Amino acid sequence: xxxxxxxxxxxxxxxxxxxxxxxxxxxxxxxxxxxxxxxxxxxxxxxxxxxxxxxxxxxxxxxxxxxxxxxxxxxxxxxxxxxxxxxxxxxxxxxxxxxxxxxxxxxxxxxxxxxxxxxxxxxxxxxxxxxxxxxxxxxxxxxxxxxxxxxxxxxxxxxxxxxxxxxxxxxxxxxxxxxxxxxxxxxxxxxxxxxxxxxxxxxxxxxxxxxxxxxxxxxxxxxxxxxxxxxxxxxxxxxxxxxxxxxxxxxxxxxxxxxxxxxxxxxxxxxxxxxxxxxxxxxxxxxxxxxxxxxxxxxxxxxxxxxxxxxxxxxxxxxxxxxxxxxxxxxxxxxxxxxxxxxxxxxxxxxxxxxxxxxxxxxxxxxxxxxxxxxxxxxxxxxxxxxxxxxxxxxxxxxxxxxxxxxxxxxxxxxxxxxxxxxxxxxxxxxxxxxxxxxxxxxxxxxxxxxxxxxxxxxxxxxxxxxxxxxxxxxxxxxxxxxxxxxxxxxxxxxxxxxxxxxxxxx
Numbered sequence: 001x002x003x004x005x006x007x008x009x010x011x012x013x014x015x016x017x018x019x020x021x022x023x024x025x026x027x028x029x030x031x032x033x034x035x036x037x038x039x040x041x042x043x044x045x046x047x048x049x050x051x052x053x054x055x056x057x058x059x060x061x062x063x064x065x066x067x068x069x070x071x072x073x074x075x076x077x078x079x080x081x082x083x084x085x086x087x088x089x090x091x092x093x094x095x096x097x098x099x100x101x102x103x104x105x106x107x108x109x110x111x112x113x114x115x116x117x118x119x120x121x122x123x124x125x126x127x128x129x130x131x132x133x134x135x136x137x138x139x140x141x142x143x144x145x146x147x148x149x150x151x152x153x154x155x156x157x158x159x160x161x162x163x164x165x166x167x168x169x170x171x172x173x174x175x176x177x178x179x180x181x182x183x184x185x186x187x188x189x190x191x192x193x194x195x196x197x198x199x200x201x202x203x204x205x206x207x208x209x210x211x212x213x214x215x216x217x218x219x220x221x222x223x224x225x226x227x228x229x230x231x232x233x234x235x236x237x238x239x240x241x242x243x244x245x246x247x248x249x250x251x252x253x254x255x256x257x258x259x260x261x262x263x264x265x266x267x268x269x270x271x272x273x274x275x276x277x278x279x280x281x282x283x284x285x286x287x288x289x290x291x292x293x294x295x296x297x298x299x300x301x302x303x304x305x306x307x308x309x310x311x312x313x314x315x316x317x318x319x320x321x322x323x324x325x326x327x328x329x330x331x332x333x334x335x336x337x338x339x340x341x342x343x344x345x346x347x348x349x350x351x352x353x354x355x356x357x358x359x360x361x362x363x364x365x366x367x368x369x370x371x372x373x374x375x376x377x378x379x380x381x382x383x384x385x386x387x388x389x390x391x392x393x394x395x396x397x398x399x400x401x402x403x404x405x406x407x408x409x410x411x412x413x414x415x416x417x418x419x420x421x422x423x424x425x426x427x428x429x430x431x432x433x434x435x436x437x438x439x440x441x442x443x444x445x446x447x448x449x450x451x452x453x454x455x456x457x458x459x460x461x462x463x464x465x466x467x468x469x470x471x472x473x474x475x476x477x478x479x480x481x482x483x484x485x486x487x488x489x490x491x492x493x494x495x496x497x498x499x500x501x502x503x504x505x506x507x
């Protein structure tokens with residue numbers, strides 16, 4: 001099937017804006033706002049743009065695996081979470097809730113991957129909010145933390161710091177419990193955890209924290225950790241000494257760790273060479289960090305950013321403060337109780353597959369019998385090379401099957417929408433999609449005769465432009481001449497409704 005000529009024509013349910021300031025008695029939940037609603041057709045037409053046309057699994061099998069059933073309401077949530085240094089601070093995230101009744105719903109916590117934009121997170125409609133929301137189309141409530149220091153959270157993001165990432169996920173569960181009470185949603189107490197790349201490490205961090213420190217409050221049903229750096233201090237640390245496709249990770253880790261280890265790393269805040277001096281003694285927030293980082297051309301071999309004296313101290317001292325900090329975020333060697341599925345691809349150029357293999361071997365040596373490991377290079381040799389991004393759909397599809405096999409959730413009934421089609425459902429088409437030229441055409445069945453705002457977001461959730469119109473005609477040309485290849489979301493907001501139109505640029 002040639003998905004490059006796929007025509008998106010489907011009906012998307014618009015949602016009324018809904019904002020709620022939480023009950024003053026809530027300990028964690030601050031507020032929630034319904035952003036948009038996605039019918040199953042959103043994912044039916046989105047999925048082919050996210051996978052390679054040579055993907056060895058048929059699109060029909062993909063749909064059968066995902067079991068698309070329910071319209072999904074997406075909420076932006078603000079909540080209180082514990083920062084290792086600053087105590088309780090505001091955190092943000094997205095929660096996707098299926099429109100389902102007559103059943104108790106399980107949780108699927110989706111930890112997102114690395115972003116180099118403070119707003120490239122689920123609550124700001126980054127690409128990954130669709131990935132997390134896919135679990136909700138078959139009856140899971142999907143929790144997608146932005147993490148501390150990203151989204152609407154202050155301070156510097158502690159990148160790949162296990163405890164702060166776990167705290168953001170743990171406290172979002174607590175906030176959801178308060179939100180569920182207000183919305184009348186029943187949770188069946190099942191907790192499924194997953195995430196890819198940084199999210200894989202974050203999934204394992206949350207899994208470990210809930211089992212070791214909060215077993216009296218939560219019981220994890222299963223965890224699927226995908227391509228994560230579980231051995232940051234060893235296998236993953238090695239990449240900073242060689243040519244590496246993602247050299248920005250090193251300053252991100254160092255500055256992020258400095259923000260949560262002020263005493264341990266207090267004497268090592270001036271570690272970058274003179275040409276990167278803006279990163280030395282940095283004490284700003286994540287947005288300011290990215291603004292500085294993006295000014296520099298990072299050397300292909302990351303360690304070449306570091307002053308020689310600091311590099312020498314790190315190499316010769318096994319108890320160097322940065323090594324101690326990194327070891328504290330390792331999460332490959334512990335006694336997992338719930339089923340664990342480790343997945344990745346041997347051609348991954350960003351997160352070494354050895355992280356997953358070491359974790360599997362270590363846990364098996366501990367006598368764990370409920371841990372699995374799959375390297376998709378072995379499962380689908382005809383699809384190689386399976387690098388970091390191409391590996392994602394393999395992992396997520398298998399994760400969905402893994403969760404379903406461990407869940408006791410029952411069939412739910414879709415909630416009747418109860419809205420007349422001409423009022424809140426808009427039939428539209430977007431062609432061509434994927435976009436192969438300088439424009440694409442948005443067609444809607446009925447003009448929107450009220451003030452309309454068109455907002456374009458890229459795959460990182462960055463707002464690229466906003467256009468305000470007195471009305472939206474049935475035919476609108478969208479200029480894509482300046483867009484690079486990738487995924488985009490066109491958000492159409494009127495006085496009463498909001499909808500999201502996903503599309504892909506492939507010039």
